[in-house]
Amino acid sequence: MIGETPGLVTRHPTPFRPDPGRVVTKLFVPGEEIPETRSRAGALIARVLALPESSVESALERVLADFSGRHRQFAAVLERNASIMSHRILDPRSLSARRRLLLGACFTHEYAVEAAALCNPSLVPHPRQDGLAPGRRRVVLSLRGIGEGHLSSIGFATGVLGPGPRTAWEPRTGPVTTGERQRDSWSRDWLRAALAHEGCDNEITATVISTLPNPFDQHDLDRGLSALDSRLLERPGAGDTAQRIRAVTAASYTVGFPGDTDLAQRLLWPISTTESHGMEDARFVHFTADTGETSYRATYTAYDGISVMPRLLESADLTSFSAFALTGPAARNKGMALFPRLVGGRHLALCRGDGETTSLATSPDGRSWSGEVPLRGPKAAWELLQVGNCGSPLETRAGWLVLTHGVCPMRTYAIGALLLDLTDPSRIVGALPDPLLVPDDDEREGSCPTSSTPAAG
Incomplete structure (x- = not known):
C-alpha cells in the first residue's frame, strides 16, 4: 500500500454509517415493478372494495400502528396515493375515509435510502450560527445515500466543529421527507x-x-x-x-421542505427523468457574490441509467432547492466543484471532462461552462487511473487549497492536495508528492459499491 503523509491529517473516531432505518414512502403499483408489464391495480382495488368494514378497520389499524411513527404526515401520504389511483373507481366519493386510507396503503411502499452505502460528503457552514461559544462553528454535511437498487439521493447531517479539532455531530433521527415540488419558473x-x-x-x-x-x-x-x-x-x-x-x-425544478423539519430529515430525491437512476456526489459550497450576498450551491451528477449529466443546485437557506441543467462544452462528465466566489469577475469550477484529469472551467453566469484548462492528470503511483477533486477549493492566504482524490491499482482511493494561485487558479503553486490519506485496513471492509455511472469517482 502506498504510504500517506504523516502528521497532516487527524482521523476522527465518529463514523457515518448507512442507516437502513432511514426510509421514505413511494407510490407502488403492483405489476409495474418491471417496465412494460401489466398493472394489477384494478384487481387489487376490487379486493379492497369487497372487504367488510370490520376488516378494513383492523387492517388499517395495523398499518397505522406500524408505520405512522416512521413517516411525516403518514395519513396524508396514504390519502394522496389513494387519490392517484382512484381513477379506476366509478364513484371515489362513496368510499369511507378509512377505506380510502387502506386503499392508499395498498399503493404505498417503503424505500431504504441508505440500504447499500453512505459516502461522498461535502461540508458547508450551517445557516444558523447563534448560541455558539467562541471557536465553534455549526456545519452541514451533505451525504450521498445509496439505496435499494443502487439508487442515489442526497441527505444531510449537522454538527459543531471546534474549538480546535473537536467535533460534535447531531444524531440523524426522525422521519425522512422528500419535500414538495414547487411551482416552476424558467429563464x-x-x-x-x-x-x-x-x-x-x-x-x-x-x-x-x-x-x-x-x-x-x-x-x-x-x-x-x-x-x-x-x-x-x-x-x-x-x-x-x-x-x-x-x-x-x-428536469429543472424547485423542491421545498417544511420549516419545522431538521436538515437531517430532508432528502433530495430524484425527480426528473435525467436523474431517474440517481443524484450522485453533490459538492456543496457557500458562495459569496460580489455584492456580499451569500447562497448555497452544489454541483451533482444526474444519472438516467445510460448517461451522466452535471447539474446545479441553488438554495438560499437549505429549505428550498432549485435544480438546473448546466450547459456548455465544459459541462460534461462527473466531478464539477465550484469556487466559493468570483475570481477575476468570472465563475470558476474544477471539472474532469476527459474522465481522468483535473481541469479548470470558467463561466459568465455559473450555468454555462467553457474554457476547460487541464491542471493535473494521472502521474504518481497513487493516482494512475484518474484524479479528481474532493470538493470545492478552500481559500487560504497562500492560495486555493484543493483536496484531490487519486485512484490507483485495485481501484484504491487516496486523498492528495494541490495549491492553486489565488488570482490565477490555472497555475499550480504546489502539489503533495504523496497522498494525505490512504485507507486503513478496516476502511477497506464492508459494502463499498462503485458508482453505477461511467467515470466513477
Whole structure:
C-alpha cells in the first residue's frame, strides 16, 4: 500500500454509517415493478372494495400502528396515493375515509435510502450560527445515500466543529421527507442554452422561445407549444422537438421542505427523468457574490441509467432547492466543484471532462461552462487511473487549497492536495508528492459499491 503523509491529517473516531432505518414512502403499483408489464391495480382495488368494514378497520389499524411513527404526515401520504389511483373507481366519493386510507396503503411502499452505502460528503457552514461559544462553528454535511437498487439521493447531517479539532455531530433521527415540488419558473435564455447544449436548435425551438415571456412558467410553455403553426408541426421530427422542450424544462425544478423539519430529515430525491437512476456526489459550497450576498450551491451528477449529466443546485437557506441543467462544452462528465466566489469577475469550477484529469472551467453566469484548462492528470503511483477533486477549493492566504482524490491499482482511493494561485487558479503553486490519506485496513471492509455511472469517482 502506498504510504500517506504523516502528521497532516487527524482521523476522527465518529463514523457515518448507512442507516437502513432511514426510509421514505413511494407510490407502488403492483405489476409495474418491471417496465412494460401489466398493472394489477384494478384487481387489487376490487379486493379492497369487497372487504367488510370490520376488516378494513383492523387492517388499517395495523398499518397505522406500524408505520405512522416512521413517516411525516403518514395519513396524508396514504390519502394522496389513494387519490392517484382512484381513477379506476366509478364513484371515489362513496368510499369511507378509512377505506380510502387502506386503499392508499395498498399503493404505498417503503424505500431504504441508505440500504447499500453512505459516502461522498461535502461540508458547508450551517445557516444558523447563534448560541455558539467562541471557536465553534455549526456545519452541514451533505451525504450521498445509496439505496435499494443502487439508487442515489442526497441527505444531510449537522454538527459543531471546534474549538480546535473537536467535533460534535447531531444524531440523524426522525422521519425522512422528500419535500414538495414547487411551482416552476424558467429563464428564456437558460432554455435556449439548454436546448442548444442538447443539440436541439431548430425553427420549432426558436419559434417557441420567441413567444415566451421572461421568466415563463408551465402555462406559458403550453400556450407557446399549442400556438405553433401547423406547417411547422408537419416537419419531420417536430413531435420529438416538442417533447424535448418539455423534458428540458421538467428536469429543472424547485423542491421545498417544511420549516419545522431538521436538515437531517430532508432528502433530495430524484425527480426528473435525467436523474431517474440517481443524484450522485453533490459538492456543496457557500458562495459569496460580489455584492456580499451569500447562497448555497452544489454541483451533482444526474444519472438516467445510460448517461451522466452535471447539474446545479441553488438554495438560499437549505429549505428550498432549485435544480438546473448546466450547459456548455465544459459541462460534461462527473466531478464539477465550484469556487466559493468570483475570481477575476468570472465563475470558476474544477471539472474532469476527459474522465481522468483535473481541469479548470470558467463561466459568465455559473450555468454555462467553457474554457476547460487541464491542471493535473494521472502521474504518481497513487493516482494512475484518474484524479479528481474532493470538493470545492478552500481559500487560504497562500492560495486555493484543493483536496484531490487519486485512484490507483485495485481501484484504491487516496486523498492528495494541490495549491492553486489565488488570482490565477490555472497555475499550480504546489502539489503533495504523496497522498494525505490512504485507507486503513478496516476502511477497506464492508459494502463499498462503485458508482453505477461511467467515470466513477
